[in-house]
Amino acid sequence: FDNxxxxxxxxxxSHALYGYNNFHTAGAGAGTRTFISSIGGWSNMSSWDSNSQGWNAWDRWRLGWKNPSKQYxxxxxxxxxxxxxxxxxxxxSNNPNGGEYVLQDFNSTGDAKRIKLPTVDNNALPQYLWLxxxxISESEFDFNENRNNATDNLKAEACFQ
Structure with a gap:
């Protein structure tokens, strides 16, 4: 087998890990207005040869995977x-003054931030921004074959849950 x-x-x-196909296709199979439209994706469920093919924070949260050295x-x-x-x-709403936080490399630490966004419609699904x-040097799963030309980055993804 090659890469x-x-x-x-x-x-x-991952299809077997996640179960039904309605929410874990990196946006492509969930219908309109459920995820940001798929442009390749940032998940192990992303399209072929996409930017990142490792488990993202939402994937890890959904599976209950936590870095053993972390409390949360x-x-x-x-x-x-x-x-x-x-x-x-x-x-x-529960942090109106915000704060200054450090997110270390996600692949080596699991650091991520999930921010619940305010909603206009109380009947709507909760919306979150994930950071x-x-x-780039931490994981072979990040970035496709062009990863050597990339720079460090902060990834943001929004979804409904």
Whole structure:
């Protein structure tokens, strides 16, 4: 098997991990207005040869995967006191003054931030903005064959849950 087979096997295994096909196709199979439209995706369920084919923060959260050295499933660090901060229930309404937080490389630490966005319609599904910091040297799963020409980046993805 070459690298292409590894990517396909990881992707197909994930179908079995996630279950039904209605929410885990990186936006492509969920219908309109459920996810940002698919432009390749940032997930192990993303389209072939996409930007990132590793498990993203939403994937890991859905599966309950947590870095064993962390207290919280979704977290980063407060830049004031370096304390781990729980971002699973973070919202703009319960943190009106915001804060300054550090997200270390996602692939090596699992650091991510999930922000609940305010909604206009109380009957609508909750909406979240997910943030991850990806450092290109940390994982072979980030970026396609052009990864050597890339720079470090902050990835943002929005979805309904």
């Amino acid at each position: 292409n087979a590894d990517v396909i096997m990881r992707h197909e295994l 499933l979704i977290s980063g660090y407060n830049s004031q006191n370096n304390a781990e901060t729980d971002f699973e229930n973070y919202s703009l 991850e910091n990806h450092s």
